[in-house]
Amino acid sequence: MSSEEIFEPKIVAFVCNWCTYAGADLTGTSRLKYATNVKIVRFPCTGRIDFLLLLKSFAQGADGIIVSGCHPNDCHYTSGNFHARRRWIAFRSILDMMGVDVRRVQYSWVSAAEGSKWADLVNNTVADIRALGPYTDYQKVADYLEKEVQDGEA
Amino acid sequence: MEKLRERAAAILADGTVSLVIGYEEGTKRPRPLFCHDGESARKLIFDSRCFHNLAVYLTKKELVGNGRFAVTATISTLRSIMQLYVENQLSEDKLLILTVDLSGTLREFVTFDEISAYVEQFELKRSEREQAILTRIEGMTREERWNFWQEEMSHCFKCYACRSACPLCYCTKCVVEVNRPQWINPWPAPVANMEWHINRAMHMVGRCTACGACGDACPVGIPIDLITRKMMEDMAPEFGYIPGLPVKKGNALSTWKLDDREQFIR
Numbered sequence: 080m081s082s083e084e085i086f087e088p089k090i091v092a093f094v095c096n097w098c099t100y101a102g103a104d105l106t107g108t109s110r111l112k113y114a115t116n117v118k119i120v121r122f123p124c125t126g127r128i129d130f131l132l133l134l135k136s137f138a139q140g141a142d143g144i145i146v147s148g149c150h151p152n153d154c155h156y157t158s159g160n161f162h163a164r165r166r167w168i169a170f171r172s173i174l175d176m177m178g179v180d181v182r183r184v185q186y187s188w189v190s191a192a193e194g195s196k197w198a199d200l201v202n203n204t205v206a207d208i209r210a211l212g213p214y215t216d217y218q219k220v221a222d223y224l225e226k227e228v229q230d231g232e233a
Numbered sequence: 234m235e236k237l238r239e240r241a242a243a244i245l246a247d248g249t250v251s252l253v254i255g256y257e258e259g260t261k262r263p264r265p266l267f268c269h270d271g272e273s274a275r276k277l278i279f280d281s282r283c284f285h286n287l288a289v290y291l292t293k294k295e296l297v298g299n300g301r302f303a304v305t306a307t308i309s310t311l312r313s314i315m316q317l318y319v320e321n322q323l324s325e326d327k328l329l330i331l332t333v334d335l336s337g338t339l340r341e342f343v344t345f346d347e348i349s350a351y352v353e354q355f356e357l358k359r360s361e362r363e364q365a366i367l368t369r370i371e372g373m374t375r376e377e378r379w380n381f382w383q384e385e386m387s388h389c390f391k392c393y394a395c396r397s398a399c400p401l402c403y404c405t406k407c408v409v410e411v412n413r414p415q416w417i418n419p420w421p422a423p424v425a426n427m428e429w430h431i432n433r434a435m436h437m438v439g440r441c442t443a444c445g446a447c448g449d450a451c452p453v454g455i456p457i458d459l460i461t462r463k464m465m466e467d468m469a470p471e472f473g474y475i476p477g478l479p480v481k482k483g484n485a486l487s488t489w490k491l492d493d494r495e496q497f498i499r
Contacts, residue, residue, distance in 0.1 A: 130435055131408075131416050131428065138424050151491070161489035165472070168494060169438040169486065172467040173431055176370070176460060178379025186498040200499060216379060220423035 088142035088208040090117045092201070093128045095148035097155040098190045105194030113198035114205040117145065124148065126159030130170045133184060138221040143183045143208035145200065150188040160188075182207070183214060236339045237279055237305065237331060242271035244303060250329055252297060254290055255305040256283045265290070279305050279333050286446040288313035288400035292322050303329040309444035311342075311352050313400040316442050316479040318345045322403060345481070357443060357477035359462075366456050367463060386426040388453040391419065395433065395457055398450035401440050408432060430457060437461045439468060439485020442477050 094100045100121045106113060122128050125148030133144055146167070154160040167186055174181050185204045189197045241253045245268065257266035257276040263283045268274045288310045290296050306314060314330065317323045330342040342348045359367065370378060393409070396402045409417050409429060417432060418425035433447075441461040448458030469476050471494060472485040482488065 131432060134424075134428050134431065138428075151495075158489065161491075161493070162486070164493050164495060164498070165486055165489050166435075166438075167497075168471055169464065169468055170435060171497065173434045173438075173460065173464050175375070176378070176463050176467075177382050177427065177431060178373075178375050178377070180375065188498060203499075216376075217424075220383065220427075223422055224418075224424065 086209055086212060088116055088205060088213070089140060090143045090145060090201075090204060090208060091136040091141045092117050092119045092145035092147065093122060093125075093132060094119055094145075094189075095125045095127075095155075095160075096121055096123050098149035098153060098188075099147040099197065101191035102189040102193050102197045105191065106197045107194075109194045111194060111198045113201045116205050117201050124154065124156050124159035125163035126154075126156065128163060130166065133170075137179075137183075137214060137217045138224060140218055140221075142211075142214045143185065143204055145185050145187065145204055147187040147189045147197075147200065150190050153190060179217070180211070180214065182211060234277075234279055234333070237333055238274055238277050240331065240339060240341075241268060241274040241277055241303065241305075244329070245269070245274055246271050249301065250303045251300040252302040253277070253305070253331075254287050254297075254302065255279065255331075256285070256287075267296070277305065283307055284445075284449060286310050286313055286398070286400050286444045288317060288444075289398060289446070291317060291328065291400070292403040301327055301329065303331055305331045305333075307332070308352060308355050309442065309446075310400075311348050312357075312442035312477045312479070313444055315345060315348055315352065316401060316440055317403075318348075319479045319481055319484070320401075320440075349478070353478065360445075363445075363459060363462060366459055370459070370463070382427070383423065385455045386423065386430065389426040389430075389455055390421045390453070391426065391429065392452060394450040394452060395447035398446040399437075400444070400446070401437065401442075402433075430460060433457075434460045434464055438464060439472060439474065441465050442479070 094103065103119060128146060136144055148160050148163065151160060171181050187200050189200060244250050245253060253268040253274060255266050255268065255277045256263040256279060258278055263278055265285050265287060266276060286309055287304050287306065291304065314323065325344050332340050334340055373381060396407065417428045443462050443465055445458045448456055451457055465476050468485060474480060
């Protein structure tokens with residue numbers, strides 16, 4: 080990458096079907112522009128978002144991750160987001176202990192009516208990750224996956 | 234110790250239990266012993282050198298059978314047993330617990346509440362080794378922690394001794410044995426090793442009782458018990474539990490509160 084090029088981070092968003100996905104849809108139908116760096120993965124509920132999925136996205140080259148779902152008390156399944164919130168608290172603590180950059184995982188609540196909040200969330204996260212730069216620490220240890228090196232042979 | 238042997242032989246003889254799990258003298262330190270008769274009960278020992286967490290055997294049906302059995306338990310083992318009770322893995326009518334306290338008195342427990350009342354007297358403290366390494370890790374920057382763990386993890390060859398030694402890792406099918414999808418690569422590699430250890434810690438949230446069996450079992454000496462240890466200390470104020478004292482109302486990740494912390498959620 081030449082120095083005058085701006086770093087375009089790869090961001091994966093794990094969102095719930097009922098609030099944030101619909102919210103992101105609203106952003107589009109309201110014709111609000113937002114950064115194109117984000118790839119949205121739709122889940123039934125934030126409670127379904129396994130922590131291993133987050134680790135997998137880092138291993139496959141994501142520079143940042145957004146995890147978003149319904150506001151507390153708005154969960155389609157009553158308590159999925161409450162369970163998810165506890166899991167995130169614990170997961171953040173473990174990631175921090177292991178030296179993984181927790182600033183690269185952005186959690187949020189975006190409801191189906193908050194199209195503009197979704198646009199802001201993505202834009203802010205992209206700006207933050209752009210400031211942090213590519214996540215080379217993680218990508219470096221994961222590069223054997225891309226090369227498909229097994230038993231020392233490519 | 235003599236009382237323990239006598240009592241073990243007596244309960245085996247009168248048929249109260251069909252098995253006593255305890256410790257015997259090993260090559261370098263005490264090792265687990267399974268007594269099926271009074272004869273083998275004479276080899277039983279119990280002292281401060283006993284480290285193995287015998288609670289690991291209690292969920293193995295093929296070892297303990299269907300009858301009633303007894304186990305000699307250290308404080309760490311008692312904590313694990315309490316956690317297993319909380320998770321409905323043990324029933325009070327199947328298990329008899331024998332322990333010798335500091336003054337040398339033999340004690341027997343049957344119910345969760347009895348164990349709980351006894352264990353409450355012992356505060357869970359960091360050992361010298363834990364304190365030394367954790368202080369070092371806590372003083373590091375994030376990059377240093379990353380490099381520290383990458384270096385430590387590079388020795389891991391995925392023997393899963395940590396999993397086997399842990400009394401609370403009792404799933405019959407572990408996530409690493411699932412290959413559709415293959416969540417964690419089965420061969421030892423930097424990311425796969427780290428994913429395994431993060432995964433193990435995540436599955437221990439609010440459950441780990443810091444017995445240290447995983448770190449002790451690690452053949453290459455990775456201080457893996459400290460990942461769960463630190464997590465447990467961090468999570469205690471978040472979720473409002475006392476480290477090492479399981480409560481009957483449920484585990485950290487199976488319950489929730491309306492006012493759980495969320496400053497990090499934008």
